Amino acid sequence: MMLTELTIAAAQDGLRRRDFSAVELVGAHIAAIERLNGRLNAFITVTADQAMDAARRADDVLAKGEAAPLTGIPLGIKDLFCTDGVRTTAASRMLENFVPPYESTVTANLLRDGAVFAGKTNLDEFAMGSANINSAFGAVENPWKREGEADTVLVPGGSSGGSAAAVAASLVMGATGTDTGGSIRQPASYCGIAGIKPTYGRCSRWGTIAFASSLDQAGPMARTVEDCAILLQSMAGFDLRDSTSVDCPVPDYRAACGRDLKGMKVGIPAEYRVAGMPAEIEAAWNKGIAWLRDAGCEIVEVSLPYTKYGLATYYIVAPAECSSNLARYDGVRFGRRVPAASLDEQYEATRRAGFGAEVRRRIMMGTYVLSAGYYDAYYLRAQKVRNLIRRDFERAFQQVDVLLTPTAPSPAFAQGEKMDDPVQMYLNDVFTVPASMAGVPAMSVPAGLSANGLPLGLQIIGRSFDEEAVLAAASAIERAASFTHRPALRAEVV
Amino acid sequence: MSYVIEGRTGPWELVVGLEVHAQVISQSKLFSGASASYGGEPNTHVSLVDAGFPGMLPVINRECVAQAVRTGLGLKARINLESRFDRKNYFYADLPTGYQISQFTHPIVGEGAVEIELADGSIRTIGITRLHLEQDAGKSMHDQDPTRSFIDLNRAGVALMEIVSEPDIRTPEEAGAYLRKLRMILRYLGTCDGNMEEGSMRADVNVSVRKAGEPFRTRCEIKNVNSIRYVMQAIEIEAARQVEIWEGGGSVDQETRLFDPARGETRSLRSKEDAHDYRYFPDPDLLPLVVEEAWVESLGAVLPELPDAKRQRFQSEYGIPRYDAGVLVAEQATADFYETVARGRDPRLAANWVIGDFFGALNRTGRTIQDSPITAEGLGGMLDLITDGTINGKIAKDVFEDMLETGESAAAVVERRGLRQVTDTGAIDAAVQAVLDANQDKLAEYRSGKDKLFGFFVGQVMKAMAGKGNPALVNAALKKVL
Numbered sequence: 001m002m003l004t005e006l007t008i009a010a011a012q013d014g015l016r017r018r019d020f021s022a023v024e025l026v027g028a029h030i031a032a033i034e035r036l037n038g039r040l041n042a043f044i045t046v047t048a049d050q051a052m053d054a055a056r057r058a059d060d061v062l063a064k065g066e067a068a069p070l071t072g073i074p075l076g077i078k079d080l081f082c083t084d085g086v087r088t089t090a091a092s093r094m095l096e097n098f099v100p101p102y103e104s105t106v107t108a109n110l111l112r113d114g115a116v117f118a119g120k121t122n123l124d125e126f127a128m129g130s131a132n133i134n135s136a137f138g139a140v141e142n143p144w145k146r147e148g149e150a151d152t153v154l155v156p157g158g159s160s161g162g163s164a165a166a167v168a169a170s171l172v173m174g175a176t177g178t179d180t181g182g183s184i185r186q187p188a189s190y191c192g193i194a195g196i197k198p199t200y201g202r203c204s205r206w207g208t209i210a211f212a213s214s215l216d217q218a219g220p221m222a223r224t225v226e227d228c229a230i231l232l233q234s235m236a237g238f239d240l241r242d243s244t245s246v247d248c249p250v251p252d253y254r255a256a257c258g259r260d261l262k263g264m265k266v267g268i269p270a271e272y273r274v275a276g277m278p279a280e281i282e283a284a285w286n287k288g289i290a291w292l293r294d295a296g297c298e299i300v301e302v303s304l305p306y307t308k309y310g311l312a313t314y315y316i317v318a319p320a321e322c323s324s325n326l327a328r329y330d331g332v333r334f335g336r337r338v339p340a341a342s343l344d345e346q347y348e349a350t351r352r353a354g355f356g357a358e359v360r361r362r363i364m365m366g367t368y369v370l371s372a373g374y375y376d377a378y379y380l381r382a383q384k385v386r387n388l389i390r391r392d393f394e395r396a397f398q399q400v401d402v403l404l405t406p407t408a409p410s411p412a413f414a415q416g417e418k419m420d421d422p423v424q425m426y427l428n429d430v431f432t433v434p435a436s437m438a439g440v441p442a443m444s445v446p447a448g449l450s451a452n453g454l455p456l457g458l459q460i461i462g463r464s465f466d467e468e469a470v471l472a473a474a475s476a477i478e479r480a481a482s483f484t485h486r487p488a489l490r491a492e493v494v
Numbered sequence: 495m496s497y498v499i500e501g502r503t504g505p506w507e508l509v510v511g512l513e514v515h516a517q518v519i520s521q522s523k524l525f526s527g528a529s530a531s532y533g534g535e536p537n538t539h540v541s542l543v544d545a546g547f548p549g550m551l552p553v554i555n556r557e558c559v560a561q562a563v564r565t566g567l568g569l570k571a572r573i574n575l576e577s578r579f580d581r582k583n584y585f586y587a588d589l590p591t592g593y594q595i596s597q598f599t600h601p602i603v604g605e606g607a608v609e610i611e612l613a614d615g616s617i618r619t620i621g622i623t624r625l626h627l628e629q630d631a632g633k634s635m636h637d638q639d640p641t642r643s644f645i646d647l648n649r650a651g652v653a654l655m656e657i658v659s660e661p662d663i664r665t666p667e668e669a670g671a672y673l674r675k676l677r678m679i680l681r682y683l684g685t686c687d688g689n690m691e692e693g694s695m696r697a698d699v700n701v702s703v704r705k706a707g708e709p710f711r712t713r714c715e716i717k718n719v720n721s722i723r724y725v726m727q728a729i730e731i732e733a734a735r736q737v738e739i740w741e742g743g744g745s746v747d748q749e750t751r752l753f754d755p756a757r758g759e760t761r762s763l764r765s766k767e768d769a770h771d772y773r774y775f776p777d778p779d780l781l782p783l784v785v786e787e788a789w790v791e792s793l794g795a796v797l798p799e800l801p802d803a804k805r806q807r808f809q810s811e812y813g814i815p816r817y818d819a820g821v822l823v824a825e826q827a828t829a830d831f832y833e834t835v836a837r838g839r840d841p842r843l844a845a846n847w848v849i850g851d852f853f854g855a856l857n858r859t860g861r862t863i864q865d866s867p868i869t870a871e872g873l874g875g876m877l878d879l880i881t882d883g884t885i886n887g888k889i890a891k892d893v894f895e896d897m898l899e900t901g902e903s904a905a906a907v908v909e910r911r912g913l914r915q916v917t918d919t920g921a922i923d924a925a926v927q928a929v930l931d932a933n934q935d936k937l938a939e940y941r942s943g944k945d946k947l948f949g950f951f952v953g954q955v956m957k958a959m960a961g962k963g964n965p966a967l968v969n970a971a972l973k974k975v976l
Binding site: 090098100205208241320324327343344367371379 | 542547550554585586590645773779
């Protein structure tokens with residue numbers, strides 16, 4: 001039995017039956033990280049010793065029969081979640097040596113439920129990017145290979161690229177991600193795993209380093225929909241320390257995965273059939289439609305007319321918020337400081353040295369759109385369009401229970417491709433951004449392979465706080481697709 | 495009272511609006527649990543939220559909102575049931591997050607009014623434009639080290655109310671009266687201690703000048719003036735500067751200035767071109783602030799009686815003059831002291847003693863009502879002895895001084911020193927006779943028509959009785975004999 005190929009659900013049972021110990025389970029994953037991380041660069045920090053200590057404690061707990069839901073389950077934590085006493089970098093030179101004295105709510109919830117953290121996963125700097133090439137700690141390699149192109153290094157997507165690659169390559173059983181415009185769903189799609197961005201307000205943002213506060217939302221990434229449900233169960237919940245978290249009961253997500261879909265109405269938004277969509281993406285989408293119809297769903301054509309403004313609006317709102325959120329990285333209280341003769345010069349030197357090119361670009365865009373004389377034309381108008389996008393979804397959800405779309409307009413691309421033009425890169429998020437703008441839950445689930453053997457994901461979008469319907473529909477696609485393909489680079493083959 | 499600046503080209507009118515920053519009295523800061531108390535070793539009242547650590551989020555402090563609502567109600571202002579927090583972005587070393595959370599477009603309190611009374615007894619109403627909640631910044635200290643600046647974040651994140659007046663103020667005196675009245679209201683409400691020396695109340699002063707009947711001309715903002723006297727001086731000096739510029743054919747630039755009381759001048763801090771672009775936008779970490787009407791009403795229901803209402807009540811309930819009532823309500827503690835003294839006693843006698851002897855004694859000894867050796871009950875007890883005839887008014891002055899020194903009750907002082915008033919007519923008659931015997935010459939003068947000498951005889955009798963004679967009985971006895 002390959003411990004690294006188990007699902008979280010199966011590992012929970014195996015640990016409780018004492019088929020294997022937490023030390024064995026965690027140890028197998030740490031060994032896989034040691035073998036593969038040098039190549040994949042999925043982790044910025046590996047906490048092997050702490051993980052093994054935690055595994056031993058988990059075995060004590062298991063021996064007493066007091067296991068919590070995630071006791072002994074090794075996870076990767078996106079290096080955007082502050083972890084008490086463990087370096088948290090946001091993949092930025094700015095926070096290269098930052099060790100927070102506090103634990104984010106989401107990771108604290110996972111620890112409360114017994115999870116074991118194997119380390120901090122790589123990401124685009126401050127979660128800004130769609131290919132995980134913007135990390136101060138180097139790019140992440142996608143464990144998948146195009147057929148017959150063993151030497152071409154593909155990107156894992158971003159910004160949660162390290163988490164996606166680590167889960168896909170079985171370095172961990174699951175991981176946390178954050179999603180601002182697609183940062184969970186798009187890398188999940190590129191790496192052939194599942195990932196859900198829950199409703200904005202479902203998971204606390206406290207202790208998670210902010211990119212764009214009105215959009216950022218934590219969520220789980222795992223190899224199955226059910227595993228995502230298990231992780232989300234622990235991560236979600238109201239938090240008094242986050243004013244935007246919502247006090248709303250967390251239902252039984254795992255139970256939702258097995259729900260019968262008979263009578264569920266599935267909307268197919270016409271506007272997502274964008275010009276120039278690759279045929280294989282459209283084919284995967286059509287397959288998904290057929291699967292859901294076969295599962296008893298009613299398929300309904302719907303319209304989300306403001307979708308076409310989603311990306312443009314996002315690239316005003318998100319940079320605006322980021323320009324303000326990242327002002328605190330000034331070299332005065334923590335993080336990198338480049339001393340200079342005057343305070344202004346110190347700011348300039350510190351921020352020039354601390355931030356990478358993409359972060360600087362977004363801070364400048366955001367500063368511009370909030371400036372006097374431009375605020376009304378850009379930021380204010382973007383907020384109005386955002387409301388229209390939100391209304392689009394509300395209207396659609398009066399007709400249907402969930403929406404089905406592709407997750408991304410292409411499979412994973414190679415490092416070096418799409419990299420000359422930032423707008424080309426931003427287009428990767430065209431299908432994921434609207435749900436972020438509306439704050440509604442959305443999930444990517446692997447649906448098949450592209451012609452050259454790369455995974456393609458489908459996206460299920462649901463009503464606010466109805467993650468259950470999303471998980472149910474995603475599970476149905478997962479069952480129908482019986483996606484058993486595994487990446488070229490993974491724990492058991494290296 | 496009109497205030498006119500006489501220029502070479504004729505008279506100029508002054509136009510002033512004030513922005514007062516009042517530190518909210520609360521246990522903890524506006525968006526964090528750290529202590530909001532003044533003082534403390536540097537950087538000991540700082541939470542991770544205040545220091546702007548990654549991932550930290552603000553959570554609104556309900557009590558600070560209540561304090562803003564109370565203040566709004568006290569200023570007879572509209573309470574906005576929905577308001578919003580915005581970020582005001584700028585870089586400075588004592589601003590940890592790089593933005594101040596403030597309320598820009600949707601303040602919690604809208605239009606209100608403050609009534610002021612001037613020296614000539616006239617009354618003016620100064621409009622309140624708005625009141626909003628915002629965070630204070632930390633403190634930069636540039637004088638601790640030759641090359642480095644130190645930062646104290648104890649104040650960072652403490653709640654401030656910015657109270658903006660309409661440009662209704664026309665004289666330095668009105669500005670002073672407005673600030674004193676505003677401070678009085680804040681103190682009554684318990685929402686700000688109004689302590690300008692400690693910086694818990696500061697004023698930004700907007701000054702412009704114009705010819706009568708003109709629309710407003712360009713204004714300058716004088717930042718962070720920290721005493722009422724300085725506000726009045728700064729206005730006068732700035733107005734004179736602007737008149738000189740206009741009359742010299744120049745024009746006043748809109749800019750931010752600083753008042754230097756030592757040199758008696760205002761100086762440019764930054765021009766409009768150098769003004770920060772604060773890039774205000776709604777803080778995405780905070781939801782719109784929604785307060786329930788019922789909650790506002792419940793706060794209003796237990797609002798303390800405010801100075802204007804109290805003054806009117808003192809006039810009508812106690813029958814004391816408007817001026818006296820005004821003196822007594824200037825501070826809540828004084829008003830409470832007076833009411834305790836006056837309760838069940840002659841309120842005018844009480845007012846005279848409180849305003850006269852009692853305030854005089856406090857001034858003389860440098861004490862406050864709180865640490866006065868004579869309590870309201872103690873002073874009341876003394877008044878009771880006057881009223882029931884135990885002591886007369888003159889002896890009361892001695893008793894009062896004794897109480898001030900010893901802290902004893904009036905009854906104890908009277909007992910110890912044997913100051914009880916003599917009402918024994920036999921003793922009085924004897925004293926009268928003795929005085930007449932000793933002053934035959936004066937008696938003759940009196941009898942020949944020099945009526946004024948009656949007072950002399952009263953004085954002599956009282957003196958002979960060591961001041962303890964009952965004045966009415968002494969008068970009666972003298973009249974009978976004379």
